[in-house]
Amino acid sequence: MKTHSNVTSSRRKCRKAHFSAPSHIRRRIMSCHLSKDLKNQYHVRAIPVRKDDEVQVMRGNNKGKKGKVMHVYRKRWCLHIEKITKDKANGTQVQIPIHPSKCQIVSLKLDKDRKKILEKKKVVEK
DSSP states (O other), rough: OOOOSSSSOOOHHHHHHHTTOOHHHHHHHHEEEEEHHHHHHHSEEEEOOOOOOOOESSSSSSOOEEEEEEEEEEEGGGGEEEEEEEEEETOEEEEEEEEEGGGEEEEEEOOOOHHHHHHHHHHOOO
């Protein structure tokens, strides 16, 4: 059942909006959940991932591996994480792309803007 009159529920339109989203909206879509201790500390469930955050892979072949985010590749909807690589046939190492929904942030890179975002998103306990 459609609940909001201004938002489409058409699969075709939703997919088009998602995959043709501009960079500033892709940033928000490419969010990661916070680990349990960070969730308790900041009272925030998820936050957009950025370079130098430390993440843990929660799904797939690399499940359980931790590393620092080297690159947030918005155009390809993926993260490149330190130490998560594979060897090509010619011997060179290549980064394995991982979707942010399959990761969990273990430690944040905090600066004044990030702290402001966390304060704004903070859920007030009742």
